[in-house]
Amino acid sequence: MLLQMEGITKRYGSLIANDRVDFSLQEGEVHALVGENGAGKSTLMRILYGEEQPSEGRIIVGGRERVFATPSDAIAAGIGMVHQHFMLFPSFTVAENIVIGREPKAGVKFDRKAAAEHVKTLSEKFGMPVDPWAKVADCPVGVQQRIEILKVLNQGAKIIILDEPTGALTPLEVEWLLKAIKRLAKQGISFILISHKLNEVLGSADRITVLRDGKVIGSVKASDTDAAALSRMMVGRELAKFERKPVVPGEAILTVDNVTVLGDRGTKPLLDRVSLTVRAGEIVGIAGVSGNGQSELLQVVSGLRRVHSGKVTLGGKDVTGLSAGEFRRAGLAHIPEDRYLWGSAKEESVADNAIMGHLASLSKGGILRKRLIREKVARWIDAFRVKTGSLETKAKHLSGGNMQKLIVAREMAHGTPFVIAAEPTRGVDIGAMETIHEALLKRRDEGGAILLVSSELSEILKLSDRILVLYEGRVAGELSAGDATEEKISFLMAGGSGNETH
Amino acid sequence: MKRINWTAYAQSLAAPLLAVGVGLLVGAIAIWAVGGSVGTTYAEMWKGAFGSFYFTASTLTRATPIILTALGVSLAFRAGFFNLGAEGQMVFGALAAALAALYVPGPGPVKMLAAVAAGMLAGGLWSLLAGWLDTRFRMNLLITTLLLNYIAVYTAGYLVAFPLKEKGGTGGAQTAMLDNSAWLPKLFAGTTLHAGFIVAIAAAVLLALFLTFTTKGYEIRMLGSNPLFAAYGGVKRGQLMLVSMLLSGALAGLAGTFEVLGTQYRYIDNMLTSPGYAWSGIMATLLAGSNPIGSVLAAILLAALQTGGMGVERNTEVPLEISSVIQSSLILFVSARITFSFIKRRKARAANGNAA
Amino acid sequence: GGNNANKPDDAAKSGGNTATAEGPKKRVALVTPEKIGVNQFFTQMVEGLEKAGSEFNLETKVIESTDPTQVEQNLRAAVAEKYDLIITAAFSAADALKKVAAENPNQSFAIIDTVVDAPNVRSIEFREHEAAYLLGAAAGLSTKTGKVGAVVAMDVPLLSKYTSGFEQGLKSVKPDATLLINYVGSFTDPAKAKELALLQHSKGADFIAGFSAVGDSGVFEAAKEKGFYTSGQDTDRTVEDPEHVVLSQLKETDTVTYETAKDFAQGNFTFGSVSYGLKENGVGLTFVTADSPSPLSPFIGQENVDKLKKIRDDILSGAIVVKNPLAP
Amino acid sequence: MGTLLDWSLLSATLWKVAPLLLAALAGALCARVGIFNVALEGMMLIGAFTAILGNDLFGNVALAVLFACFCVGLVSLLFAYLTIGLQANAIVVGMAINFLANGLTAFLLYAIFGVKGQYRDSTMSGLPQWHIPVIQDIPVVGELLSGHTPLVYLAFVLVAVLQFVLFRTVIGFRLLAVGENPAAAKSLGLKIRGYQYGAVVFGGVLCGLAGAQLSLGQVTLFTENMTAGRGFIALVATMLGQSNPLGVMASSLLFGFLDTVSTRLQGSSIPTHFTMMFPYVMTIVVMLFFKDKTYLRQSGRLDGK
């Protein structure tokens, strides 16, 4: 056994994040760790990586008991971790990011050329192509992930922890990553993989351990189980089934007409004459490899970015060039792409985070109605089962999945005719995912118009009535729910021309 | 209903107290080093600040401009804008107030109101200029506010040294004295404490209420906390920034105004810069983590250290310079909140011990 | 504070005096509107007061204020401490004194270097422009290049007494002389003062007067480095480097403080305004109105000193009237 | 205008820029590890004082400069301990240190030399002026480049050294990493605190040099508050130069140049107060043309780090 964690317990005050957890890993094994939001997965891994100290329990690596006081200790013992939020230096080059800590030297000088060459050999050895001289800020998320893994490999890691590595990746990138993991496992590298996506886990892991409320519920071989059994173990109950009722779309709620957005440096347009319509009672899904204009489109239809030409109407009103506030008044709710960048203020309370955009209904004469706020927010939190200490808890103390639920609750509470749902279930567990999907479909059934952007093709396929694919800032094709398959979408996403071009 | 967490409460109080203790200890070493009596020196310091009704009033008088600038700065800080321009805003506010009080015709109260309006407007506009340079030209607010201070101080210096100088005075660079009727009333006869103090306290309470209970206050807090979140929620950054910079400057301007109407009764070159009110105000805000009520307390602490220092100067052999050494070491250690991190470390060490 | 006259040794001395004196000692306090140090003026006042204290058996006390806003509080504290005479100085203390004096009509006050019009205040003014006139004339008489410089602390009305007097004197003896004036912008920046002096020297000035408070030391250094001539302020600064610092414009604040305290001790104290100029020996110029331990520089020369003495006499007699730029 | 721009103007710019530049480099170094150091003014003042004190103690300028560096290094260690070790707000601590420096130097001036206001010993020799053999004879260049104190040359050499260290060496690379993303640096096991302490203390040493150049190079004396705001200008130069050694040098030279021009404008009909604000006004004008990509924008945040 390469690694054994025995009886790990971690307490935060009265909260027990890990409760006598046993966990093991063999050489060349891919061991997946699954569980609901807040089950204690990240905590366990932070303990292994020396970022946290266990309250009880011991860690044995290669037959020897170890104490990891800092990440450096863990790195020295051959353990590497790829955090969910990448730990990269955006303004540095790829090579610099990979070799940092083990830089090749020429005297006192940092030999950047040698670093680039080293990275090149490394990337060839592990079959993970990167451009050593590119700036990390300019790399797509999938490549950034690759850089993280290469960095860890370069540190000589034999055990690599991946905390929700696929959350922000496109399907192609995910597929590529999972293949790479398998290949590396054959080369003798062991992986611990945290994920909420059971199909990924089932497809790539050798063994799966399920955590619930900090305890190990069970550890099974991937070949001996299936998604249904796993989710039962995770959630501890059967998931509700839902159905998508047929709805006849009504009038157009959002129209985007021939919109162009130019790049900052006057380079090629980020959005190039994009047109689309979302009608009452339909969910329009936008698919595309990230960096092809989804973010810009989202910003345009939420009033956060100016268009250079073209027109946007919302609820029959021309909102082109208006502010985000005006968009919201015209009937917009918006689940943002990045919950921390746009969707929340980490240092503020849960209540303050929950009322953004609701001020008009929660105030009177410019004064906030505190009691009403407490009642309302408490109701939203209940409805989406957001786990939080209190309404005064700072938002940063919520686990990522719970933050996401809070945002969805806030935006759905607007009851607006138009909803943008960008990556609505990123990082949430399957139970919460069902709740969110149900809420979106319910809104659609009630006549809401929903623009769904997701890098998760299964989500797009499951929810959308129509699907548009963005490629290089243009609408590369449109598919109806009936016709759409993963293959067709993937083909369009890769730049192939569709059969129903716009 | 709510159980009060006494230990946490005691800890939050213990932290600043211990910091004060360490600061006093360092000061004691300095006093001892020059052969002064530590006990007497601190007793005189206390007496100088709060030893009599008169001295307490003097301390509060000195705290008044510090409170008002601190409030102004904390408003800008809360909105996420690092306004280091309080000094210039204060100077222009004071100058404008003096001119209004001198030249606006009419009875005293009219002059006074005109002065307050002019002072707040001048301070606000000067601050707004920096805000505008940021929104319009993306100029770093930190740099512009610092630079605008110099410009304001020199401009005001020129105006009172030449065109606006008191006619036939003693030669000081100062305006003529205001008419008695425009003076702010004193709160207690025979002390220096004027009505401005009440306004400052009221402003602190209002600002605290404004920030927690109003929609605009909410927007300002969110803007400061995460500007993208605010933008996403429909808050207009540019507009709100200009408004908060305007208000921030107006409060600094008001601080200057009250110095003119309440203590000096004219504008004198350097009357605001040499006591360093603006920097004390910024310090008070930072010590209090931009909390309006906390800023009031911090401002009074800073003022008390200064007036207390004068008490030491008057009544002991300890040289004046030592009192600034004591003051700065107090500020240093209060800012570091020694206990807090000390406790945190002990916990971390205990946790490590467990692990080993 | 630290400048208190009652240091142990002083106390011992005055204690000795007490034995011979009758009745309780009179107590005199000096409240300065700023910290003592940068402005030579206050240091000299302290010296004068301490001298009077030990000679006339006075209990003296110096109270420094960190900034002018503290003056009022310190004056009141001094009143409360029942000092018999409270001396303060400079225009920045005037407003506060006016207030406190009006509230305490039975308390005696004196203020130096400005006028406060109150029945219980003695005001002592200086006519620095008269001495500056002499200095300017000296510069005009001695310059070889016809270019003379002045490095001034700040462009404020108070200092125009110096610059204007200097210019009047310069032009009176050499109407075609060029006067270069530069302002340091601070009372405490010798580096900048030196830079300005070097600049004026590079433009041809061979005599550069320092009017920049602490900055004067920078001017002196420049003079020493480049070999031009300069002058100091308030006390006889020629002693520091007689070769280059060839003159010093005197302002006898120590004497004035001493005399104020002396009058008070001897019961000759009167209220009202007194003005000290050349005539009263309140201001002057080394070699011309007062002797100096330093050798006279050949740059000035005895001949010029004699001429200057003549000018002084003309000022005393009223034949020459030096305009006070601050006079209404 | 003919007399406004001449070669002595550039030469004057060069030497008076040295303290500013040294302090601004210190500021840049601190900014690079994410600490906004407003204590430059106070540290420079302590440097100026201890340089004079050291010269008085040892009678040797080289030792005096080292002594100044050592003393300011100690003060910056205190700054570092409070802000990094105890996580205090860097701006508050910085301002308190400025305040402390003022009081402490004035107090020590009185306690050690028994004087108030200023200390000057005309027998004390300051830093030597180096006349560089061949160069000093070249007409214009000689006046410009020769005859400065060693610290003036050192300041400019340090620009090159820091530029090299930051952008060419391993240690510089890691230091930049710490500043760019402390969390990531920490997860790599880099000792961020070590780098932060190192940068702040080395910055302190630079401020010691800046102070020494002021009190032993520019003049040979100490006066209370003799830095007269130079530390704050250095702070602006740091920000304007985007914390890049070369950029910091450019902005410091710009300041020096504008200041020299403002001095020359004094003779004209423009009131002195306005000539004195000229450098500040011009800086704002210059900022119009250099759009703010500022690396230090985050230092505008409340926590001061």
Ligand SMILES: Nc1ncnc2c1ncn2[C@@H]1O[C@H](COP(=O)(O)OP(=O)(O)OP(=O)(O)O)[C@@H](O)[C@H]1O
């Ligand atoms: N530093 C901490 N202090 C207090 N509580 C903590 C801390 N870190 C984690 N927790 C709590 O421990 C529990 C487990 O958190 P953890 O991040 O391990 O969950 P997770 O399984 O990774 O969840 P997710 O699926 O959302 O990533 C949560 O309730 C979390 O709030």
Ligand SMILES: Nc1ncnc2c1ncn2[C@@H]1O[C@H](COP(=O)(O)OP(=O)(O)OP(=O)(O)O)[C@@H](O)[C@H]1O
């Ligand atoms: N001081 C704290 N108190 C309570 N919980 C904390 C604290 N600090 C961190 N946490 C929790 O620790 C966990 C650390 O978050 P991390 O950055 O690993 O994201 P995560 O758990 O992977 O989030 P996600 O739900 O997106 O997977 C979160 O669950 C967070 O709520």
Ligand SMILES: [Mg+2]
């Ligand atoms: Mg997690």
Ligand SMILES: [Mg+2]
């Ligand atoms: Mg997670």
